[in-house]
Amino acid sequence: MRPLKMLLILCSFSSLQAPAQQDLQFWYTSPASQWTDALPVGNGRLGAMVFGKYDRERIQLNEESVWAGSKINNNNPKAGEFLPHIRQALFGGSYKTALDLASQYLVGTPPRIRSYQPLGNFFIEYAPGGAPEEYRRSLTLNTGIAKTEFRIGNNRIEQEVYASAPQDVIVVHIHASSPSGLLLYLTRKRDVYEYNAKENLAYFNGQIFDEEDSLRGPGGKHMRLSAAVKILQTDGKPVPHTTDSSAGFKLVDFRNITLLITGATDYNPERLDLDGAVDPFAVCLGKINKASGYSAAVLKKHHIRDHRSFFDRVHFTLGEKDSLNDLPTDKRLARVKSGEKDLGLIVQYYQFGRYLLMGSSRSPGRLPANLQGIWNESYDAPWNADFHTNINLQMNYWPA
Template sequence: MQLKSLFIVFLTFVFIGANAQQSLKLWYKKPAGIWNDALPVGNGRLGAMVFGKTGSEIIQLNEESLWAGNQTNDNNPQALAHIKEIQQLLLNGKNNEAHELATKYLLATPPNFRSYQTLGNLHLDFANTTDVKDYQRSLDLETAIAGVNYNSNGLNYKREIFASAPDNAIVVHITADKPKSLNFKVSLAREQDAAVNAVSDNTLLLSGQIMDLPSDDEGKGGMDMKFNAIVKVISNSGKTEAANNGIMITDASEVTILITAATDYNLNKLNFDRAIDSKKTCEDIIAKASAYKYETLVQRHLNDYKPIFNRVKLDLGGDDLSNLSTDVRMDNVRKGTVDKQLTSLYFQYGRYLLMGSSRFPGVLPANLQGVWNDLYQAPWKSDYHTNINIQMNYWPADVANLSETMIPFANFVDQNRVPGRVAASETYGAKGWTIHHATDIFGKTGIQSGIHWGTSPLASVWLCLNLWDHYRFTADMDYLRDKAYPVMKEAAEFVQSFLIKDKNGYLVTAPSMSPENTFILPNGQQDQITYAPTIDIELIQSLYDACLKAGKLLNDDPEFLRGLSQTLTKLPPIQISKRTGTIQEWIEDYEEAEPGHRHISHLLGLYPAEVINPSKPELFEAAKKTLERRLANGGGHTGWSRAWIINFYARLLDGEKAWQNVQALLQKSTLNNLLDNHPPFQIDGNFGGTAGIAEMLVQSQNDYIELLPAIPAAWSNGEVSGLLARGGFEIKMKWEAGKLINAEILSKKGNDCKIKYGNTTISLKTKANQTYQLNKKLKL
C-alpha cells in the first residue's frame, strides 16, 4: 500500500512538471496549401519556408541580400535650388502649392527602387506516396527544427529541416523506418535570371545574375546582382545520379541535403562587389558543412541556438491546449477563446523570428518580411521602411534578451550615413546625414514613392533612437563611443542645420509630414506635407536628450552640446487639440481626413520614446484620448499598427486595454502559422507584438525599472525570467492573483537602479554579475 502511494505521488509530480513546461511547438495535421501556411526557418542570412507536402515537397528559399537594382544617387538634382521656396510656401500655409513643387523638384529620381527577391524553390518529389496516415508537420521553437512525419503504405517517414548558423546552411534530413526505402528526386528551380545544373552526381549549382530592364519608375537597370546556390545530397546508402537540375536518389536509408546561397553584395560598399566570388563562397560553406555527419550538424546547431533562445522563459498560466493543432487553436481564439499558452508561444515565436532574420552569419537587418519572401515583386518591395517598420522590427531585441540581433541593424544604419550625407547636402543644403521613409540595400536616400508617402526627413533620427536604446539596455560604453554616438551626433548635426524659423520664432522642420496621414486645410483641400508635425518635435527632443546624455558620458564637444540645449528651448511645444482633447498631430489643429489612420505618429513620444510619460499628466491623459479616438474610428486595422497600440497601452499602464489588443492582434492580424498579417504578411507586427507583451511585464524607460506595470486580470498567475531592463539588468519574477510574490534582479554592469512595484519604489546599489532578491525590499 505504501509503495502504491509513493507511485501515485511520483506520477502526480511528473504530471505537474510536464504541465509546468509549456509546449513551444507549432504543429498541424496537414501540409501547407499556400505559402502563408508554411513554416519558417532561418539562420540570420538564409531563410526557408517549409510546406511539408508528402508527394511533392516545396521548400522555398531566400538569401538576405538577393535584391534587384543597383546603387545610384536618387536625390533629385533640382532639390537644393527649390527647397527654400517650398519651405516658405509651407510657412505661409500654401501646402498644396508646396506639394506641387515638391513633387516636381524633391521627389527621388527615379521615384521608386526595386524589390528583394526569392532565391527559388527546392523540390523533393517522392515515389509512391499514397495511403498517407498519421501526418504531422511542426516547428519546435526550442530547437528551431521543422518536422514532417507521416506513414505511407505502412512505412514511417520523417523529415527534419533547420537553418544552421554555425554551418551557414539549410539542412534537410530524411529517413524512413525501413532500410533502403527512400526513392525521390531533388531539384532546384528559379523562374528567372538563373540556371541550375548538376555539377556531380550529388551536387546542383544555381548560377544567376539579376537582369533589370530600364524603367522610368525604377531606374536604369542593367546586369546587376550575381548570385549562386549549391545543393549537396549526402546518402549513406543507395544510389545518387544527377542530370540537368535534378538528383535522383534510389534505395537510400538516410539522406541529408545541404543548401547554401550567396551573392556578390558587399555591405561596406552598399553595393555588389565583383571582387566577391559567390560561387566560391558557396563551395567553401558546403565543403565545411559536408565534413560533418548529420548528428554533428544537429548538435552544432543546437549548441549555438539553444543558449540564446533559452535566455527567456514566459508562463502566463492557462490550460495546456498543446494537444490541439495550432490552426485549431487560432480558430478558437478568433471565436473568442482565451489561450494564454498560445500568447506565450506567440511571444517566443517573435524572438525565434528575430533570431532567424537578424544575426550572424547575416549582415543585413530584418526587412519587411524578415528574410522570408517568395516573390520577385514583393509587397512594398519587402524593403526597409524607416518611418516605423524597421524600427519596430528591433523593439523586442534588447528587452527580449536578443541584443546580438541589433548588430546587423546598427551596422546597416552606420553604413547609410555615407549616402545620407549626400541626401542632406544635395536636398537641403544641410550638414550631417539623413534618409527618408524607405530604402533598400543599396543606400537609397531620396524621397521615394511620392511626396505624400516619402517626406520623412527625420527618419534617420528615429533610427538613432534604436541605437541609443541598445546602449541603454547593454550599458556598453565601447559600443556607444565607437558605433552609436557618431551616428547620433551626425543625425543631430543634420537637424541643427535643417531647422528654420517660423512666424512665431520657433525652430521647425520643413517640409515634413506625419506618416502617412492626411489633414484637411481650412479651405477644405487635403494634404500631407506641412512643417513641424508633432512627430518631428518628439524625435528631436528624444535625439537631443540622448546626445546630451551620451556626450556627457563621452566628454564630447561642449559647444556642440550647448547648441543642442539651446535648440531644445526654441522648438514648438507638443500641443493638445482644442477640438478633441487629443495630442495634436500637426503644427495647426487640422481635422484628420482619416481619424482611424493606421499610423499614430504623434504618439511616438509615448512609445518608443518617452517624452510623454506620467510625470506630464496633461499630455499623458491626452495620449489616452488619442488612442481612444483612433480606435473608435477603426484604427489598428493593420497588424503592425495593432502591435504598436499594445505598446501604447502598456506605457499608459492600462493592462486591460493592452491585453484586449493582444487578443485583437491574434484574432484579426495573425495567420495560422502565427506570422503577422498586415495584410499581406509583414513581420513587424510579430516583433511589435512581442515587444508589447514584454512591455506589459517590465518597463525601464523613466530612469527606474517597473515590475508588472500593465498586468491584466487575464494573466493573474504567471512567471517570467530573462527579460532585460535598461541599465544592464535582467529580471526574474513570479506572480499569483495579479500580485508579485517573487522578484530577482541580475546586475550585469554593477550600475545603481531604482525599482518600482505598485506604490513602492526602492533604490539599489549593485555589483556586476550579482543577483539580488527583492522580496523583502518590495515588501512582497
C-alpha cells in the first residue's frame, strides 16, 4: 500500500501545470526612483539593474570580479603564539584582557578588505522627451527579461533587457513605433583613462587606483577593467559620440535597435590574482564578436531556453484562487503591509529568491554570490559586499 501511495503523490506533483506568466511577474506603473527599486537581471558573471526611466534610462552594470585592492597575505603571524594566552584570560574571567589580546593578535593584518565595485552605467536618452502615458515596467521571472513600455504622443517605446548566459552578454532591444532619436553611452564615475567610440562599437578602459589605507592594504594602481557596447543591428543612423566621461552613439530615425554589452577585468580565477597577461578589452571584444554571430531573435530564444532550463525545475503554489496579478507589485506590498493576505505574492518572492541566486551564481560566472549577489552600485558597498563566511555566504546557498 505504501508504494502505491507514494506513486499517487508523485503523479499528482508531475501533473501540476506551470504557472501563468503573470503569476511570475513583478510590474509597476512608474520608473524606479532609487537603486533598490530597479529590476535585476544577471547571468552569473554580468549583472544589471534596470531603472525603466522614460527620459534618461539608467542600466547600472556589474561584473563579478570588479574589486578594489590587491592580493595580500593578511595572516596575523602572532595568532598562534597568543591563542593560549587569550584562552587563559577567558577561562580566568579576565574578559577585557582577552578582548584586547584578540583584537590585536587574532585579526588580519590589515584587518579589513576593500570593496566590490560597479562596472559602470549605461544610459539611454530618448528624444524627443515628454510626459509618458500607458507606462509599465516589469520583470518576468521565468524568462529573466526586464521590460519597459510607454507612449509619448503617438510614439510607443518598448525596451527589453536580459543577461544572456549562453552568449555571456547583456542584451538591450528597443522598438519605437515611429522614427525616433537616441543618445546612448557607457560611463564610470572614476578610474577610467580611455573612452572611445567608432563605427558600431563604444568602450572604456580603466584601472582602479586605491589610496593607501592601513586598515585595508597598500595603495596604488591595481585591477584593470573594460566595458563595451556594440550595436548588433539597427535601422537607424548611428554616429559615434565620445566625451571626457562617456562613450556611445547618437542615433536618428530608428525604429529598432539591438545592443550587446559586456565587461571584463584582468582577474584570473585560476591564479586567484590579477594577471598582467589578461587584456580586459580583448576579452570584451571576444565575447561581443562571438555573440554578434546571432540575430536578435536567436539571442532571445537561446536566452529564454537556457533560463527556463533552471527556473522551471520548481513549480510552487499555495493554492490561492483569487489572483491579484492585476495590481502593481508596489500596491500589493502595501496591502500586505497593512495586514491583507496575498499568497500569490509569497509565491512570487519565493521564486524571486531562486531567480536572484540563479542570476548571481551560475556559469559563465566563476565566483560565488557575494553579500549583494552580483548587483551593487556603490564604490564602498555595505560590508564591502564581500564573502562573509561566518554565516552570510552559507545563507545565500541554503535555498539551493
